[in-house]
Structures are given as C-alpha cells and as structure tokens.
Amino acid sequence: MIRIAAVGDVHIDKDVVGRYRPALDELPDKADVLLLAGDLTRHGTEEEAHCVATEFGGLGVPVIAVLGNHDHQSDQPDAVTRVLTDAGITVLEGTGTVLEIAGVRLGVAGAKGFGGGFAGRCASNFGEPEMKAFVGTTEKIADSLGEALRALDCDVKVALTHYAPVPDTLVGEPLEIYPFLGCYQLGQAIDSAGVALALHGHAHHGTERGTTPGGVRVRNVAHPVIKAAYSVYHLLDDSETAGSTLAAAAR
Amino acid sequence: MTNTDTNRPVDEYVEAEVQRLLTEDGRISEQGLTVSRRGHTLILCGDVESVQRREEIVRLVREQFPGIDLQVDIGLTRAGAPTEAEELS
Numbered sequence: 001m002i003r004i005a006a007v008g009d010v011h012i013d014k015d016v017v018g019r020y021r022p023a024l025d026e027l028p029d030k031a032d033v034l035l036l037a038g039d040l041t042r043h044g045t046e047e048e049a050h051c052v053a054t055e056f057g058g059l060g061v062p063v064i065a066v067l068g069n070h071d072h073q074s075d076q077p078d079a080v081t082r083v084l085t086d087a088g089i090t091v092l093e094g095t096g097t098v099l100e101i102a103g104v105r106l107g108v109a110g111a112k113g114f115g116g117g118f119a120g121r122c123a124s125n126f127g128e129p130e131m132k133a134f135v136g137t138t139e140k141i142a143d144s145l146g147e148a149l150r151a152l153d154c155d156v157k158v159a160l161t162h163y164a165p166v167p168d169t170l171v172g173e174p175l176e177i178y179p180f181l182g183c184y185q186l187g188q189a190i191d192s193a194g195v196a197l198a199l200h201g202h203a204h205h206g207t208e209r210g211t212t213p214g215g216v217r218v219r220n221v222a223h224p225v226i227k228a229a230y231s232v233y234h235l236l237d238d239s240e241t242a243g244s245t246l247a248a249a250a251r
Numbered sequence: 252m253t254n255t256d257t258n259r260p261v262d263e264y265v266e267a268e269v270q271r272l273l274t275e276d277g278r279i280s281e282q283g284l285t286v287s288r289r290g291h292t293l294i295l296c297g298d299v300e301s302v303q304r305r306e307e308i309v310r311l312v313r314e315q316f317p318g319i320d321l322q323v324d325i326g327l328t329r330a331g332a333p334t335e336a337e338e339l340s
C-alpha cells in the first residue's frame with residue numbers, strides 16, 4: 001500500500017505561516033509522500049515562496065508540487081520554483097519523478113494545466129490570435145503532461161495538476177466558469193497513460209470525487225473542498241484488493 | 252460611474268465589480284469567493300486562510316462600495332489533520 005497525502009490551494013503568505021504545522025507534524029505517521037496541487041502562494045512572489053518552503057519544507061516525507069495560476073501572478077514562476085526546489089520540494093511542469101516506497105515504484109507526473117472547458121462545450125483553436133494562444137496553451141500543457149505520464153517507468157502512476165481534468169469535481173462551481181477551471185485535454189492525457197489516481201485543485205467550491213472518461217479516479221484536493229490540512233489516499237495493490245474482496249465476501 | 256460613488260444600488264454591475272475587486276486587488280487576490288445578490292443585499296461566500304484576509308476583504312469592499320447592504324459568509328479553511336484516509340484499489 002502507498003499512502004498519498006495531498007492538498008492544493010493553500011495560498012500561503014506571511015499571515016498563515018505555521019497554520020498547517022500541527023497537522024504536518026502528524027503527516028509522516030499517515031502518509032509516505034505529500035503532493036501539493038498548485039496555488040501554493042497568494043501572488044507568486046519569491047517572499048511568499050519562502051513562506052511555502054518554511055511551511056512545507058523538511059517534513060520527513062518527499063514533497064512534490066505543481067504551481068497554480070496564483071503562483072504565476074507576479075510573472076516569476078521560475079523564481080518560485082527555484083525557492084521551492086532549494087527547500088527540497090520537487091516541482092513538476094510537464095515532467096515526472098519516481099519514488100520507491102516500501103518496494104513499490106510510485107511515479108508522479110504533473111503540470112499546472114490550463115482552462116479551455118470540457119467535451120462539447122470547450123474553446124477551439126480558431127479565430128483571433130488571442131483565442132489561438134489560449135487554446136494553444138491548453139493543448140501544449142496537456143500534451144506535455146501526457147508525455148511525462150507515459151514516460152514514467154514505475155509500478156503505480158499518479159497525475160498531479162492544478163486545473164481540473166474532468167467536470168465531475170467542479171460540481172458546486174457556477175457552470176459558466178467551467179472553461180476557466182479546467183479542460184478535457186488533461187483528462188485525455190491522463191487516460192492515455194494507465195494512471196491510478198489524478199489529483200487537482202483550483203476549484204475551491206467544487207467536489208472531491210470524480211472519474212475520467214477512461215475510469216481513472218480524480219480527486220479535487222483544493223483546501224476549501226477537503227476541509228482539512230490534507231487528504232490521505234491509500235493506493236492498494238492487487239493482492240490487497242483481492243484480500244479485501246474475500247474479506248467482504250466472507251462477511 | 253466610479254467605484255467610490257455612495258449608495259449605489261446592488262445591481263449586476265456592482266456584483267461584477269466586487270467580484271473582480273476580490274481577485275484583482277493585490278491586497279485580496281481571492282478568486283475562490285462567490286458573489287451573489289439576494290434582493291438588495293450583496294452576499295460574499297467562501298473560505299479564506301486567515302482572519303486578517305477576511306477583515307481586509309470586508310474593509311475594502313465597504314470602502315469602495317460605501318453604503319451597500321453587505322452580508323459576509325466567509326469562513327476560515329480548516330487546517331486540522333484528517334482523521335480518515337480513503338482506500339482506493
């Protein structure tokens with residue numbers, strides 16, 4: 001079993017440093033890895049990134065993150081990434097990493113993602129240059145996520161994004177803003193790669209659980225949605241699944 | 252019409268301007284709050300990470316839209332450790 005803790009949208013600044021610490025001190029007892037699903041800062045400044053590094057650095061378990069739209073607000077995502085990386089946090093953007101946990105190779109690939117909307121109701125790469133740039137960005141990021149996921153050499157794959165790959169986990173948000181909350185191309189990338197679990201944030205009023213068209217479990221771990229410092233997901237391997245099915249049948 | 256006119260009715264344009272203020276004013280930068288109207292009242296709803304952030308939102312909205320009937324339903328995100336895990340096979 002692999003135990004994955006995850007949270008997104010922590011929006012850290014000076015005023016909240018220390019707020020997560022009591023729960024984070026318990027994290028190594030509950031999880032093997034922590035995934036951060038973007039919007040780590042309020043405005044994407046280096047100073048705020050240092051606050052994130054203070055809060056989520058040196059936890060005793062590996063920490064893997066993607067950036068969110070807030071982390072781009074000051075146009076210095078590279079500086080934010082550098083501060084987090086210096087604190088030992090792995091930041092993914094169209095890239096992946098593999099960890100060995102209790103003899104199982106866990107692969108995580110991630111990207112911020114982007115908006116664009118969902119099947120049949122989405123923006124098209126057509127018309128004005130601004131519109132083509134918008135949808136072109138959606139496509140480029142989703143392609144890089146798909147490539148990174150397919151390239152992972154591991155036993156279990158997890159996809160990490162900020163924007164949503166499915167509309168299921170947006171329920172609770174106004175329908176009109178779905179195209180700003182995610183895109184189907186991320187779901188398609190996830191479905192191309194044999195992923196066990198997809199985690200995202202961004203939709204503060206959304207819903208925790210959803211599924212891609214290909215059957216991959218999706219969880220919205222935006223902080224206001226999960227109502228805790230982080231959520232924990234246990235990924236069971238096949239033998240454990242068989243065991244629990246037998247146990248259930250015996251009841 | 253500017254943001255500082257007093258006693259504007261709470262209409263679509265006030266709703267739109269408040270929603271953009273919440274995101275675009277660097278002292279707030281909250282994209283995850285909902286703004287809605289009920290009768291003549293403007294309602295702000297959602298969760299923020301600190302009491303100071305909620306106070307700053309109320310202060311700035313009142314300053315820029317003086318006299319509007321405002322209801323604030325903004326809570327604090329809960330930052331406790333989870334008590335249970337979800338098992339996925």
Ligand SMILES: [Fe+2]
Nearest residue numbers: 009039202283
């Ligand atoms: Fe967010």
Ligand SMILES: [Fe+2]
Nearest residue numbers: 039068069202
């Ligand atoms: Fe976001």
